[in-house]
Amino acid sequence: MLKILIPTDGSEQALLAVHHALELVNNGLQASFVVANVQDTATLYEMMVAHDPSVLQAVNEGAGQDLMRPAVALLEAAGQAVEQDVATGDAAQMLVDIAERHGCDAIILSARGTGSLRAAVMGSVSHELLHSSPVPVTVVKAVEAAEVDQDEQDGQDGQDGQGD
Template structure:
């Protein structure tokens, strides 16, 4: 099975990578395609930089930074993966990458770098609507607060 893992450099995206690796630890045989999509340069960026090659280098550097954390997790787990970088509308470019790479499924975060949407970010919403492949959307697991030791009741069961 080949799984697309969209990543944008956020810790939220790494939750989806960790989820996919947990599936592998539980017996799923899979390889992965790390995908990052860079939005095209803005008019302001084009007008201030005046150098298409420099803009391309900036985009490539941003993509490399965005996949770095996910690559480290996949390397540590010893799983097979490749990296694909696209440019354009994020959701539709991800769908194009999934088709080009003949992916069988997609595992992605509910939110990414923007991270402000209450439940689903705009990319996840579009993917949910337009994706024809099996799609797993991973919500960020908030850490449970641990009470300070002095707040624990020593007479409670199991203490």
């Protein structure tokens, strides 16, 4: 049985990875899952206000649990075994650490689709994971609405019996 890491930030886009994983399970893959969320490191202001690192850690843990809830709910509703992990720091590095700590065999995550210029300037978690992960990484990309409309139109054109 494979153990698959699914990082999530709580967004609808992140749930695409969960849906993809469930499709694999529905097609016969036997797997268990680790859902993870990585919180940003506290800012100087947050550290000054909190005065106590344990308070910041508790806040990050709570926020991470809230953001993982939709992904965990989908997996559990499908009868899948799910572990959860929240970390703080550089997202790609923390996800590699989580994958290693939990003995994951693969990572499935969604891509934000921010484009190559933004990814080059800001960095991309999915891009960085593709290069640094010790296990295979599957990146699930959202289909753009324009692409879906064109595909639907192409399908209708091919079904009208008029040919090209």
